[in-house]
Amino acid sequence: MNLAVLGMGRMGQAIAGRLLEAGHDVTIWNRTPGRAPELRQQGAREAESVGDAVGTADLVLTILANDDAVLAVALGEEGIRSALKDGATYADCSTVAPATSAKLAAAFPRFVAMPILGSPVQVTAGQAIYLIGGSGEAAAAVEPLLPDLTEKSHRYERAPLAAAAKLTVNLLLLDGVVALAEAFASGRAGGLDDAQLRELLGENPMVAPGLGYRFEGVLTGDQDEIWSAALGAKDARLALELAGTAGVGLPLTATARDRYEETAARLKDVDIAGVTRLYQR
Numbered sequence: 001m002n003l004a005v006l007g008m009g010r011m012g013q014a015i016a017g018r019l020l021e022a023g024h025d026v027t028i029w030n031r032t033p034g035r036a037p038e039l040r041q042q043g044a045r046e047a048e049s050v051g052d053a054v055g056t057a058d059l060v061l062t063i064l065a066n067d068d069a070v071l072a073v074a075l076g077e078e079g080i081r082s083a084l085k086d087g088a089t090y091a092d093c094s095t096v097a098p099a100t101s102a103k104l105a106a107a108f109p110r111f112v113a114m115p116i117l118g119s120p121v122q123v124t125a126g127q128a129i130y131l132i133g134g135s136g137e138a139a140a141a142v143e144p145l146l147p148d149l150t151e152k153s154h155r156y157e158r159a160p161l162a163a164a165a166k167l168t169v170n171l172l173l174l175d176g177v178v179a180l181a182e183a184f185a186s187g188r189a190g191g192l193d194d195a196q197l198r199e200l201l202g203e204n205p206m207v208a209p210g211l212g213y214r215f216e217g218v219l220t221g222d223q224d225e226i227w228s229a230a231l232g233a234k235d236a237r238l239a240l241e242l243a244g245t246a247g248v249g250l251p252l253t254a255t256a257r258d259r260y261e262e263t264a265a266r267l268k269d270v271d272i273a274g275v276t277r278l279y280q281r
Contacts, residue, residue, distance in 0.1 A: 004057035006050065006073060006080075007094075009033040010226070011116065014123035015093065015149070020044055022148035025214035029053040059112070059141060060084065061094040066234055067100045074104055076145070080091040081107060081209050089141035093130075095170065095231075098160035101133065105159040110138040113159035115166035119213070119226050126150055133162025135239055165241060171239045174232050176211050177272050178256045180218045194219055198268065212225040217263035217273030221280060225271045233260035 001024050005016040008030035019026050020042045028039055029047040029097075040046055047053035050073060054060045060080055062068045070092055074080045080090055089110040092101065101113040111134060118128030130149060131155035132139050146153055156162045180201075187197050197219060201207050207215065217223025236257035243250050263275045 001071040002056055002058045003024070004029065004053045004060045005063070006030075006060065007063040007065075007069075008039075008051060009063065009065070010120040011093070011123060012036075012228045014120040015061065015063060015116075016040065016044060018126065018149060019145075020125060022145075024145075024148070027053045027057065027123065040211070050077065050080060051078055054083045054088070055079050057085070057246075058088055058144055059145065061093055062089065063116075065094070065231065067094075067096045067238075070094050070096055070100060071103070075107055078177060083106070089138055091142055095235055096163055098163040098167075098242060099180045101159040101163040103166070105134065110135075110141060111159060112142055113156075113171070114142065115162055117166070117169055122173050123149075129153060131162040132156065133159040133164050133165075143164045153175065167235065167239045167242055170235045171250075172208070173210055174236050174239075174260070174272065175252050175256050176208055177214060177218060177232075178259050180207065180215070181276040181279050182209055184219055184276065214273045217271060220275045221277045223271040223273035225269050227272050228263040229263070229267070229270050229272050233257050233264055236260060249263055 003019055004027045005012055006029045008028060013036050015041050016028050018028050027045045027047050027048060028036055039042065049060040058091065062070055062073060064073060068095055084090060089112065090108045091114040092104060093114045096117055105111045113133040115131050116123065116128050122128040128150055130153040132142060132153055184197055185225050202215065214223060236253050239253055240250050259275050259278060260272060263270060264276060267274050
């Protein structure tokens, strides 16, 4: 299949690499060129513009930082909409508001929201979960690609539902990391050292399995940036805005958003696990 992947952050590079390994023809594009030399060595073609990237593609995937970036690349002047060939499908893998997915679904005859549950490492290993939201015809266009990406996916009949599902899962992890950081802070205040906290909580059933990937990072404050605190704050804000459309407040998530915003303001290029530093002397 002739594919285009737009956005060469960690996740975009992981997706493109996975597709190249499966034997697909992959064109890559990033607003700042030259971000993925390894992919070029594997056979990817780097396009000079969005139009150059998507003009001959059967399926275009975007994985970008936020709603504004997605809308600019998809609907802006010389964006995807202006260059996508007839019959091609557009799939957005970014974490965006359901309203943004709805706008894209209205703008493209064949659009699928396809956000991803998992880290770049899990994407590369084929262990990530893909949330597929879109009409039957559009969703069918990505079906042949799924075995090359993952063994597990969830289907939704509309694109905004997939976007809402992604925010639902992200909210649990974002709130959970802050709760774990506060548990460590409480234990330390009572005199427990890191070794004792690790023994107490490392395999404790009260710590959700998903937090296990960041347990040491939250305990020590030393974690490679996988999901930045700035993007964590953005996703918490999207969840708050989504709940607000139903008149529901999320005070726990509001606090988590504030903590991530403070972390991002204080520390450069830090993972969400870095929120634990706000509780350290």
